Amino acid sequence: MSKMNFIWIDDDPERADNAATLQEALEINCSFIDLKSNSDVMKEVLQGEEPALILIDHNLQDISSGDFRKGSTVAAFIRETWLECPIICITGEDLETVDSNKRDQYEEIIPINKISDYYSILQSIADTFHILQKKRPKTVADLLSLIAPPAIEADRLTAIMPNEIKENFTDNSLLLEICHWVRKTLVNRPGFLYNQLWVSTLLGVKEESFYKIAELFEPAEYQGIFYSAQTKRWWKSKVLAILYDIVEVEGLPWEKGRNLPGLNPGDFSVCYASNAPFPETVAFVDETKSAVAVPMKLQHTITHPNYDGLLFFEELRMMKPAE
Amino acid sequence: MLSMRSYVGNVSIGEEAKGFEMKLNREGFISSKSVDELKEFVRFAIEWATVLRDFQLREDSREVALIAKSEFEEVIQKKVEPSKIVEAAISYLESEVSTITRSLPSVERREVEQSFYKATEAIKKHNDSNKAELLHLRLVASTSTLLLIFSHEVKSLLGLLEESKNKLQTITKSLKLRQKESVLKITTSFVTLKERLEQLLELTSLVGMDHRKIAPGQVALRQRIAKVEKIFELITRKYEIEIDYTEVPNNIVIKKILEAELYSILLNVLSNSIKSVIASGKHRKIKIIANRSEGKNVILIKDTGVGLDASQYEDVFTPFIADPTGKLYKRLESKLNPEDRLIVGTGSGLGLGIVKEIVSAHDGDIRFITPDRGWNAVLEIKLS
Numbered sequence: 001m002s003k004m005n006f007i008w009i010d011d012d013p014e015r016a017d018n019a020a021t022l023q024e025a026l027e028i029n030c031s032f033i034d035l036k037s038n039s040d041v042m043k044e045v046l047q048g049e050e051p052a053l054i055l056i057d058h059n060l061q062d063i064s065s066g067d068f069r070k071g072s073t074v075a076a077f078i079r080e081t082w083l084e085c086p087i088i089c090i091t092g093e094d095l096e097t098v099d100s101n102k103r104d105q106y107e108e109i110i111p112i113n114k115i116s117d118y119y120s121i122l123q124s125i126a127d128t129f130h131i132l133q134k135k136r137p138k139t140v141a142d143l144l145s146l147i148a149p150p151a152i153e154a155d156r157l158t159a160i161m162p163n164e165i166k167e168n169f170t171d172n173s174l175l176l177e178i179c180h181w182v183r184k185t186l187v188n189r190p191g192f193l194y195n196q197l198w199v200s201t202l203l204g205v206k207e208e209s210f211y212k213i214a215e216l217f218e219p220a221e222y223q224g225i226f227y228s229a230q231t232k233r234w235w236k237s238k239v240l241a242i243l244y245d246i247v248e249v250e251g252l253p254w255e256k257g258r259n260l261p262g263l264n265p266g267d268f269s270v271c272y273a274s275n276a277p278f279p280e281t282v283a284f285v286d287e288t289k290s291a292v293a294v295p296m297k298l299q300h301t302i303t304h305p306n307y308d309g310l311l312f313f314e315e316l317r318m319m320k321p322a323e
Numbered sequence: 324m325l326s327m328r329s330y331v332g333n334v335s336i337g338e339e340a341k342g343f344e345m346k347l348n349r350e351g352f353i354s355s356k357s358v359d360e361l362k363e364f365v366r367f368a369i370e371w372a373t374v375l376r377d378f379q380l381r382e383d384s385r386e387v388a389l390i391a392k393s394e395f396e397e398v399i400q401k402k403v404e405p406s407k408i409v410e411a412a413i414s415y416l417e418s419e420v421s422t423i424t425r426s427l428p429s430v431e432r433r434e435v436e437q438s439f440y441k442a443t444e445a446i447k448k449h450n451d452s453n454k455a456e457l458l459h460l461r462l463v464a465s466t467s468t469l470l471l472i473f474s475h476e477v478k479s480l481l482g483l484l485e486e487s488k489n490k491l492q493t494i495t496k497s498l499k500l501r502q503k504e505s506v507l508k509i510t511t512s513f514v515t516l517k518e519r520l521e522q523l524l525e526l527t528s529l530v531g532m533d534h535r536k537i538a539p540g541q542v543a544l545r546q547r548i549a550k551v552e553k554i555f556e557l558i559t560r561k562y563e564i565e566i567d568y569t570e571v572p573n574n575i576v577i578k579k580i581l582e583a584e585l586y587s588i589l590l591n592v593l594s595n596s597i598k599s600v601i602a603s604g605k606h607r608k609i610k611i612i613a614n615r616s617e618g619k620n621v622i623l624i625k626d627t628g629v630g631l632d633a634s635q636y637e638d639v640f641t642p643f644i645a646d647p648t649g650k651l652y653k654r655l656e657s658k659l660n661p662e663d664r665l666i667v668g669t670g671s672g673l674g675l676g677i678v679k680e681i682v683s684a685h686d687g688d689i690r691f692i693t694p695d696r697g698w699n700a701v702l703e704i705k706l707s
Contacts, residue, residue, distance in 0.1 A: 017486055017490070018486050018489075021486060021489045021490050021493060022489075024493040024496075025489060025492070025493050092478060092479075092482060112482050112485070113478065113481040113482050113484075113485050113517075113521070114485065115485060115489070116485065116488070116489045116492075272573050272574075273573055273574040274574070285543040285546055285573070285576075286540070286541045286542050286543040286546075286576055287540040287541050288540065288542055288582045290525070290582065291543070291546070292546065300574065305540075318541070319543065319573075319574055319576065320574070321541060321574060321575075321576035321578060322572060322574040322575055322576065322615050322620075323615065
């Protein structure tokens with residue numbers, strides 16, 4: 001199989017090394033475009049073959065031409081020609097400082113200092129766009145087959161699928177809409193899919209002990225489009241179905257989960273706020289961006305003020321301060 | 324000194340001055356006692372010309388503001404909190420205007436009221452903006468511009484570390500097992516260093532952020548203590564200092580505070596305790612306790628340091644009085660390795676003053692209390 005082609009656009013020539021390392025790590029071809037020495041190079045690039053993925057530096061301060069100052073402007077320029085090419089933002093500044101309206105131009109924003117943490121995500125985005133371009137979904141059913149949910153989730157997923165997708169299967173930017181919804185909502189927000197913390201809390205187990213029972217729940221692992229080993233997810237309904245098959249003892253999922261084979265009392269989850277057993281949910285410790293999420297009893301949590309409720313998704317909560 | 328030109332201007336050295344011999348490359352002087360004395364003088368001049376002068380100006384304007392406040396209080400026959408003086412003055416004007424305009428015809432009355440409303444809104448908005456700016460300045464002042472520049476440089480270093488680590492990892496693919504293990508060991512040390520730098524950077528980024536764009540919110544205490552403990556880890560390990568915060572419940576949350584403000588409080592307070600226990604030299608223990616009492620979070624920071632005389636409990640919060648009796652820094656000097664001075668701060672005398680300002684701005688309280696048995700100093704902070 002021929003290697004995928006990536007393009008890395010930057011105004012810092014030293015980042016050519018980063019592009020070369022990425023090329024070796026992912027076993028792809030990565031062309032480095034130095035905007036500093038030739039700011040008009042973009043027109044030439046766009047006459048070439050469309051790559052599988054583009055990485056752009058968000059701040060392009062060092063280029064001589066006045067055409068581009070931000071990567072998001074270059075992204076918009078690229079999309080005039082390559083409508084559905086995934087574009088990833090590379091930034092050396094704090095992620096929070098990238099304006100929200102500029103964020104939408106990118107499929108992902110990656111801090112240059114942590115790029116290796118995102119290798120599998122970059123691979124998954126490129127792979128998925130490749131699949132989507134070859135097997136472009138034409139109906140809701142086509143898209144669902146690419147997401148591969150448990151059969152019982154199909155109706156609910158169809159109900160919450162954005163109209164931008166459901167009513168625009170012929171649209172030129174369909175793939176970008178799909179990418180946005182699947183990655184930012186379906187995979188990112190707990191509801192249909194749970195991350196390891198949520199799934200272990202659901203089963204009444206500490207996150208660090210989940211590895212003891214992970215094999216039992218392999219059939220529940222998400223394998224659909226944009227799957228990435230670094231951001232594993234499990235279908236909640238399938239996890240519950242497996243649990244109810246294995247454990248016959250009556251009770252709530254976090255009570256039943258304690259009867260899974262191979263666990264001992266030290267593996268059982270406890271509420272972060274009260275240390276009480278059987279935390280039913282996951283909540284942030286506070287409302288700051290750096291707050292960690294931990295298992296908690298519902299009674300020790302309140303609704304998180306910074307997240308809107310979404311139909312069929314979990315309500316995001318945070319710790320209730322001690323009174 | 325050359326790099327300080329923009330601060331100092333030119334320093335003229337008279338013909339009679341001795342001990343100044345230019346280096347061959349003409350970049351500075353050959354080290355001598357005279358050169359050291361000149362450096363010290365210039366440093367003092369910079370300090371005086373910037374920090375101390377600003378402090379004096381601020382004290383003068385505060386005095387003028389207090390006189391104006393007390394005159395206004397006489398008019399309204401009521402005491403007003405300093406932070407609410409503008410609101411109180413506007414409210415007073417509103418009632419006065421309402422009384423005066425009652426006698427006017429309705430059209431004119433509406434016009435006057437509308438104009439007055441616009442004017443007071445402008446004052447209110449301007450006042451809010453000033454308050455936000457003050458908050459920002461207070462935070463920036465608690466570090467230094469140099470720290471922010473340094474953090475920018477650290478970011479570049481982090482990028483380099485990441486790239487080197489990634490490059491080494493790709494190289495290992497073609498190496499034999501033994502060589503692979505050696506190279507992976509190097510990458511592990513890169514990762515450890517990177518994580519430590521990232522934690523430091525996280526704090527400096529928070530302080531350097533434009534806080535006019537961020538609203539204060541709920542911030543959990545224990546998670547922040549853990550991070551600050553990590554920042555001081557190198558020094559606490561080296562000097563065998565035990566920091567115990569097991570009695571800080573997970574659900575103690577400070578309401579309506581900026582994350583950076585809480586870090587600023589913890590960094591200053593803990594660095595003081597660390598300095599004090601190093602100076603005392605034995606049983607180096609710091610204990611943090613938190614609980615809820617009368618609707619407030621009460622945080623106690625106890626240490627086995629050099630202690631503080633009860634008569635100095637107030638003085639230590641006064642700017643530039645870091646060590647009223649002088650015993651802390653004298654002892655610290657003999658016990659602290661010079662290379663570690665920068666980690667715990669050199670005693671500008673601003674730390675506790677800044678902490679007090681932040682705590683007071685949130686209707687909180689901070690004071691030293693009589694230590695219980697086994698401890699030499701106890702600082703109590705009350706915050707909502």
